[in-house]
Amino acid sequence: xxxxxxxxxxxxxxxxxxxxxxxxxxxxxxxxxxxxxxxxxxxxxxxxxxxxxxxxxxxxxxxxxxxxxxxxxxxxxxxxxxxxxxxxxxxxxxxxxxxxxxxxxxxxxx
Amino acid sequence: xxxxxxxxxxxxxxxxxxxxxxxxxxxxxxxxxxxxxxxxxxxxxxxxxxxxxxxxxxxxxxxxxxxxxxxxxxxxxxxxxxxxxxxxxxxxxxxxxxxxxxxxxxxxxxxx
Numbered sequence: 168x169x170x171x172x173x174x175x176x177x178x179x180x181x182x183x184x185x186x187x188x189x190x191x192x193x194x195x196x197x198x199x200x201x202x203x204x205x206x207x208x209x210x211x212x213x214x215x216x217x218x219x220x221x222x223x224x225x226x227x228x229x230x231x232x233x234x235x236x237x238x239x240x241x242x243x244x245x246x247x248x249x250x251x252x253x254x255x256x257x258x259x260x261x262x263x264x265x266x267x268x269x270x271x272x273x274x275x276x277x
Numbered sequence: 278x279x280x281x282x283x284x285x286x287x288x289x290x291x292x293x294x295x296x297x298x299x300x301x302x303x304x305x306x307x308x309x310x311x312x313x314x315x316x317x318x319x320x321x322x323x324x325x326x327x328x329x330x331x332x333x334x335x336x337x338x339x340x341x342x343x344x345x346x347x348x349x350x351x352x353x354x355x356x357x358x359x360x361x362x363x364x365x366x367x368x369x370x371x372x373x374x375x376x377x378x379x380x381x382x383x384x385x386x387x388x389x
């Protein structure tokens with residue numbers, strides 16, 4: 168079975184732009200979570216979706232939004248990018264308490 | 278809120294040495310506990326987990342025991358290899374929405 172996939176792998180944007188990151192979960196997984204990992208730190212929870220409904224939101228500004236589609240794939244959108252948004256964005260899919268992570272999207276904001 | 282504190286690194290070891298990475302947690306409920314590993318340039322991989330007190334998670338020679346009385350989940354390996362060089366993250370999830378709270382990570386480098 169394929170694991171969690173994310174696209175794109177790398178992305179370079181400038182301040183003020185917006186970005187869309189995509190994630191496809193493991194087949195059969197209905198929950199998708201997004202995490203931000205700044206260099207040298209542990210991942211921080213951004214959002215969790217289950218059956219297309221937002222189930223949890225971390226301490227991130229409203230510039231961050233997400234959605235989940237009927238096929239359980241998900242998008243993370245970030246508007247008005249700031250330099251501090253530069254990070255590895257990780258998507259994870261899960262059945263219950265075990266989360267499986269994708270390889271991440273490396274976002275660089277210049 | 279829930280939080281995880283793990284031993285700061287970096288940690289540098291010689292091959293076949295014993296590895297311990299300390300992890301303690303604070304949680305309002307009764308969490309599940311995890312160790313994830315991140316190899317250079319890759320995403321996170323689940324290394325092991327434990328879901329209740331006194332459970333021992335184990336994988337690839339690594340072990341960790343869920344100690345409720347000391348709120349700890351220390352990672353150990355008896356004989357490390359160069360291929361164990363990675364960043365190790367301790368994490369917990371509650372039993373409501375299963376979101377993960379991570380520690381800051383410990384970088385381990387094993388020298389031949």
